[in-house]
Amino acid sequence: MTKTLRHFINGQKVEGVSGRFGDVFNPATGAVTARIPLASASEAALAVEAAAKAFPAWRDTPPLQRARVMFRFRELLEGHLDELAGLVSSEHGKVLSDARGSVLRGLEVVEFACGAPHLLKGAFSENVGRDVDSHSVRQPLGVCAGITPFNFPAMVPMWMFPLAIVCGNSFVLKVSEKVPSTALRLAELLTEAGLPDGVMNVVNGDREAVDALLTHAQVNAVSFVGSTPVAEYIHRTASSRGKRVQALGGAKNHMVIMPDADLEQAADALMGAAYGSAGERCMAISVAVAVGDQVADALAERLQPRVANLRVGPATDPTAEMGPLVTREHLQKVSSYVDLGVQEGAELLLDGRHPSIAGNEGGFFLGGCLFDKVTRNMRIYREEIFGPVLVIVRTPDFETALKLVNDHEYGNGTAIFTRDGDTARSYAARVQAGMVGINVPIPVPMAFHSFGGWKRSLFGDVHVHGMEGIRFYTRLKTVTSRWPTGIRTGADFHMPVMK
Numbered sequence: 001m002t003k004t005l006r007h008f009i010n011g012q013k014v015e016g017v018s019g020r021f022g023d024v025f026n027p028a029t030g031a032v033t034a035r036i037p038l039a040s041a042s043e044a045a046l047a048v049e050a051a052a053k054a055f056p057a058w059r060d061t062p063p064l065q066r067a068r069v070m071f072r073f074r075e076l077l078e079g080h081l082d083e084l085a086g087l088v089s090s091e092h093g094k095v096l097s098d099a100r101g102s103v104l105r106g107l108e109v110v111e112f113a114c115g116a117p118h119l120l121k122g123a124f125s126e127n128v129g130r131d132v133d134s135h136s137v138r139q140p141l142g143v144c145a146g147i148t149p150f151n152f153p154a155m156v157p158m159w160m161f162p163l164a165i166v167c168g169n170s171f172v173l174k175v176s177e178k179v180p181s182t183a184l185r186l187a188e189l190l191t192e193a194g195l196p197d198g199v200m201n202v203v204n205g206d207r208e209a210v211d212a213l214l215t216h217a218q219v220n221a222v223s224f225v226g227s228t229p230v231a232e233y234i235h236r237t238a239s240s241r242g243k244r245v246q247a248l249g250g251a252k253n254h255m256v257i258m259p260d261a262d263l264e265q266a267a268d269a270l271m272g273a274a275y276g277s278a279g280e281r282c283m284a285i286s287v288a289v290a291v292g293d294q295v296a297d298a299l300a301e302r303l304q305p306r307v308a309n310l311r312v313g314p315a316t317d318p319t320a321e322m323g324p325l326v327t328r329e330h331l332q333k334v335s336s337y338v339d340l341g342v343q344e345g346a347e348l349l350l351d352g353r354h355p356s357i358a359g360n361e362g363g364f365f366l367g368g369c370l371f372d373k374v375t376r377n378m379r380i381y382r383e384e385i386f387g388p389v390l391v392i393v394r395t396p397d398f399e400t401a402l403k404l405v406n407d408h409e410y411g412n413g414t415a416i417f418t419r420d421g422d423t424a425r426s427y428a429a430r431v432q433a434g435m436v437g438i439n440v441p442i443p444v445p446m447a448f449h450s451f452g453g454w455k456r457s458l459f460g461d462v463h464v465h466g467m468e469g470i471r472f473y474t475r476l477k478t479v480t481s482r483w484p485t486g487i488r489t490g491a492d493f494h495m496p497v498m499k
Contacts, residue, residue: 011197
């Protein structure tokens, strides 16, 4: 019998009462594994109200005590690592090694959050004027909301709620309805770690729940990761109501391969960057920019056997390097882009549209696809495909390659492979992207740095985690004080200045 999942509100599992449900699939088999309640606006409001009620006491909890909850949460994450990786794989389809790695990257943000007593320290200046002192503090916002995508059921939520909570806020997470189980388990582990009821809440749902969070008067900040159209909508809707917003959108990440690059290294890097997690990640490299036809020919020659031998299978297969796509609808969408590329005149070197996965014929599998001689006017170049499809674009020189990257509407991440320091330095300085790798194909920052793109890959001014995350989930207050000294100077009607 298919299980029915629940929401997590005020420290308790709560049955859905909207009467609307969605199906959760095992992408490797195509079978329905659970039903998920889709929250109504009133149910989402219950989660916000629970968070608002819990906020004052949590705000007043010393940062050291908040950090100790995070320390215990970190220990629980390590102890349940295999369980969490299994949940990620069962609903997203990632192979287990990739799922495990994604949980560990989320755990790194928790480790960073454990430093809250230091991270939240303010500043103090004595005698800014005669007998006048000033100090600044960072204080929490109140109720914060997170809206997360299907591709990283553990990591992306942990980009958000650990920092929000350790800063003294309460949180409502609206997780992707395709991959709900991991976030619900994380909420249970937080409670086990000692987090008070109502500080962390999880609602399952679709646009109705999202809109309820975006418009609720008691939600003060919204964090989002997903596609650019939705990111733009969330930023516009929430910011128009006075909420603080960080909304990370789509990407079309380029990797420039220079003539002096180690092509074996570049080809290996492209395999992991383009086909890892079935290409379902915003930092995937989807465009290989070859500088010169000789480089393009040599790169294509090296990539073809690698893509052809890519081991595609379910997470239960320990030899699998790439799992299925998340849903049948997404499989059809990505496959349609491969059809489109052929129609547009690109050269399809490897066609993964009809893989044979013995025993998993109902799964949402797509093999690695590789295009050559793709041009900048083609839709398979311009649009985010979000699947295991890599395209090679040929450029005559470095300046043309740089212009190609900078002209694209997205500016999330990029990489360059070269042995030349001048070229690498020039690229890093001039490229219009938020994250840059030099001989590193997926330059995802560590938790103590911050993650985010430029242009239409980010709406809002603040990136996630690192010190940017601390700043996002707090607001600055500066206090200027003078204590009576027995000296009266009378009223002063001028702008205060230091004399």
